[in-house]
Amino acid sequence: MSADQVIKTHAAFNSQHIREQFPILKETVHGRPLVFLDSGASAQKPASVIDSMVHTMRTQYANVHRGLHWMSERATEACEAVRDQVAAFLNAPSRDEIIFTKNSTEAINLVAYSFGALLKPGQAVVISEMEHHANLVPWQLLRDRAGIELRVAPITDDGDLNLTALQALLADGKVALVAITHMSNVLGTVTPAKQIADIAHAAGAQVLFDGSQFAVHRKTDVQDIGADFYVFTGHKLYGPTGIGVLWGRSELLNAMPPFMGGGDMISTVSFERSEWAALPYKFEAGTPAIVEIVGLGAAISWVEAIGMEAITAHEAQLTGYALKRLADVPGLRVIGKPKDRGGVISFVMDDVHPHDMATLLDRNGIAIRAGHHCAEPLIRRLGLTATARASFGVYTTEEDIDALADTLIKIRDFFV
The missing domain is CATH 3.90.1150.10 (Aspartate Aminotransferase, domain 1)
Known part of the structure; x- marks a missing residue:
């Protein structure tokens, strides 16, 4: 602009x-x-976000994906409509790639646990010096659990990501994932997402962007920046707490094991074994944050009305x-x-x-x-x-x- x-x-x-x-x-x-x-x-x-949540609780609250009665069907339709909204908000290729979590932290932990389960000892994850604890601690846990290496890309004294140093960290081909903030919550630094993705992909790595700050301030297009995973949270986007989003490429999500087990994330269950539901429900065990999902949809509508x-x-x-x-x-x-x-x-x-x-x-x-x-x-x-x-x-x-x-x-x- x-x-x-x-x-x-x-x-x-x-x-x-x-x-x-x-x-x-x-x-x-x-x-x-x-x-x-x-x-x-x-x-x-x-007020529109507050009112939408109150309206849901007053007039059409029920559990979703489970009931055949009118209330359950209306609640299910409302939540699934928000999934479509989020997909459009991020320009995601498919609504089935939108996973509802409770916040960005849970979304990153999901990737660390489930994508991390695909990694082998000796592989590495790269983060940067400017990460929020939510995009640091889960990778430390993965390091300690799975024997992967955690590498840290430096920043310049001005607060920009050092892209030359980042590239050097990926030179040995051992890096499986680069997990970087899209906008620093301390410095306000907006990282060059396209360049980061290009560097990661050239070295055979996937890339995750923590969009908790960025998605509030600027248009987010996961296809344009070349992301493989993207997370953001509702409460910073003028929506409620308790609702976040993970977007991931379907081929990656399909290869990853579930994060949690329980109702709604299975297709069949016996005492001997279970089979997982298709995306996105494979990663959405249990009753979701129904009212909060509706609030997130109202927040996105409100933001998009302004532009x-x-x-x-x-x-x-x-x-x-x-x-x-x-x-x-x-x-x-x-x-x-x-x-x-x-x-x-x-x-x-x-x-x-x-x-x-x-x-x-x-x-x-x-x-x-x-x-x-x-x-x-x-x-x-x-x-x-x-x-x-x-x-x-x-x-x-x-x-x-x-x-x-x-x-x-x-x-x-x-x-x-």
């Missing part, structure tokens, strides 16, 4: 109308208007504005200078601990996150123990950024 297109799209973006659709933004915190800058942890929910291009343009403009305003805060240093940054900014301030910043900002009604952001190895790589983080959503405004910057200046003055 050109600069002119960004400006034009942003000009058509009605922030006030969008904010009015979020009931929680009318709340006050410590007597101050709520300024919510922690969407990277979990986004707020528009991902408009959301991307709004957040690009907002991120640029935030970087300029934070540059005016004495003693404040933004962490990382990635070539492509999404709506996440981590920062530190001389003589002020990030936890103190977060606490004092909260007393002024401003919600940010402070700590290692479930990316402890990355924070250590940066030579830090913690950062403060502001992360933006579709409802974030320049006035929110002004409130953050102005209050940080007051905090700095207080400590100095």
